[in-house]
Amino acid sequence: MESVNIKRENTQKKHVEVKKNVVYKTDNLNLWYGKDQALKNIDLDIYENDVTAIIGPSGCGKSTYIKTLNRMVELIPIVRTSGKILYRERNIFDKSYGVEELRTQVGMVFQKPNPFPKSIYDNVAYGPKIHGIKDKKLIDEIVEKSLRGAAIWDEVKDRLKENAYGLSGGQQQRLCIARCLAIEPDVILMDEPTSALDPISTLKVEELIQELKQNYSIIIVTHNMQQAARISDRTAFFLSGEVVEYTDTDTLFSNPSDKRTEDYITGRFG
Ligand SMILES: Nc1ncnc2c1ncn2[C@@H]1O[C@H](COP(=O)(O)OP(=O)(O)OP(=O)(O)O)[C@@H](O)[C@H]1O
16 A cells, blocks of 8 residues: 655655646547546646656556557557547647657657567667668667667667667666657656566666656656656546546645545555
8 A cells, every 4th residue: 555645755846837838738538448438528738848647546547548648549449539639739639640740759668668579779779760760870879869868878888789688677668768769759658667667677767757857748657656756747646537636746745635636645545
């Protein structure tokens, strides 16, 4: 069970109201798997250069929501949606919006590290190559920059030609983050990116997320409320497919406005 009192470790992170650009605007989104409704009337504005955490009990729709943001849910034939998701003011459900175009802007990191069965170098070079970059020197530069950006360069620079499967789980996850950075996305979606990692690797990925938010907007699903409290600027609490509360992380954990949020963060359910 999660601890009863979740305090922000770094009190200097107190939310300061600065006018930020909206990256994603979710407007009355509903989603059904067949007859079962998994998301209900979701309205959420996600801000630029924020880390936005999505929390809530198992089955409340967290993964479904972030997989809707890059249209991954479309791979499931029984899925039906209504409402709008505007990414940089464009409705991602518009027929004219190509999914490939969206995914060059929006990268994703999954729960389990999923490197390709290729070398460390090729894992990172893959995205730029399929986007048509052929210049070897430029690809070398992108690979190094991405691995540095994912805080793994020093650990792998002498073994770039080795298979990625030889890396530890934590290193594989940072490699997957590097693979995501190589396509120079605007937004990074993370679906429980540390749940398969040990505490030290988790800390490294959390520190990395803090650095990455200087340049990217990050949306992270996490089961771990302490993690949400440590690393996020804003938190949305989902329950049974609805957003119960969405506010700055300090307020959500110290002074929630909804009784259900309070019950959840104090470990009374979930
Ligand atoms: N492919 C699918 N087909 C049918 N129903 C699904 C599918 N994926 C998810 N669901 C249902 O949608 C609801 C929300 O699931 P989702 O995985 O989004 O929740 P979650 O909050 O991410 O859960 P967890 O924390 O356990 O990963 C659940 O009732 C789930 O059973």
